[in-house]
Amino acid sequence: MNTSIENANLLLPIPLPHLSRPYVVLSWAQSADGQIATRTGDSKYISSPESLQVQQLLRRDCEAVLVGIGTVLADDPRLLCRLPEEQNPEQRQPHRIVLDAHFQTPGESCLCSTSNEGPVLVIGAQAAQRAASGTEKKDQADTEERIQKLAARGVQIARVAIDEDSVPSRLKLSIPAVLDLLYERGIRSLFVEGGSAIITSFLKQNLADRVILDLSPRFIGQGIPAVRDLGVLSLGEAKHFRTRSVATWGENVVWVMER
Structure with missing residues (x-):
């Protein structure tokens, strides 16, 4: 099948539906048996060279891209659109969002070092809820220090409520609260890249x-x-979900489905 840029509108509805939250696209590469990486974390690349373009098109066309802190620590991604100028003439770059309850994003990460190329927003748990989870005072002080370092690198900081299913040892952010925050900031389309905890x-x-x-x-x-x-x-x-399209991109198959 044709996998040209002209068929990119198969990836996003045009126009976007009117919602009271961002329109959310989940996309990831997986093996035929549903794995996104080997047991050692090796995942480069499950996508074919052609299907990697899907990720780049979504980064170009969605207003924001979101990952969890696990992806940041494991892969140190930039999350920038790397399409050539003829495919991205407006040089669009998405807002880059990290869900990071304890603000563990390293100040020396690729995201932080490229904050001048596109906005970076790290969303963590509200301070009172982190404290209520049993976090020691020293840990709270360390967290505030990390927040200050991120802000010094040009990273935007926000806090939301935690999920009601959170446990003290593993805080999870409320996804509805995250979507409300992004909508308030004017984001209407969101590309969620993963990892598995975020996808789930x-x-x-x-x-x-x-x-x-x-x-x-x-x-x-x-x-x-x-x-x-x-x-x-x-x-x-x-x-x-309902199947919208199925196409071959190199040796991989790209399956688009919607509610």
């Missing part, structure tokens, strides 16, 4: 409007699954 949270809470799977004809076996427990006990409870 959006799917579990029915907050994904479109899913784009980049499927590789490889089998990994035991690795890091793209989607974790969704609490589904019967097929009637499964998260159901």
Whole structure:
């Protein structure tokens, strides 16, 4: 099938539906058996050279791209659109969002060092809720110091409520609160890249409007699954989407589905 830039509108609806939150696109590359990396974390590249373009098109066309702190620590991504000028004549760059409850994003990360190329926003847990979770005073002081270092690198800082399912040892941010915050900041389209905990949270809470799977004809076996427990006990409870398109991009298959 044709995989040209002209077919990029298959990835996003035009115009976007009018919602009271950003339109959310989940997209990730996975093996044929549903893994986004090997057990050692190796994932470069499950995408084919051609299907990697999907990621770049979404970074160009969505107003923001979002990942979790696990992805930042494991991969140190820039999350910038790297399309050549003829494919991105306006040189668009997305707002880059990190969900990071404890503000662990390193000040020397690629995101921070490229904050002049596109806005970077790190969203963490509200201070009172971090304290209520049992965080020691020294840890709280260390967190505030990390926040100051991020701000000094030009990174924007925001705080939201934690998810009601959070446990003290692993705080999770409220995804609806994150979406409300982004909407208030004028963001109307959001590309969620992962990792698996973030993908699972959006799917579990029915907050994904479109899913784009980049499927590789490889089998990994035991690795890091793209989607974790969704609490589904019967097929009637499964998260159901409608197929919009299926196309071959190099040796991979790109499957676009929507609610």
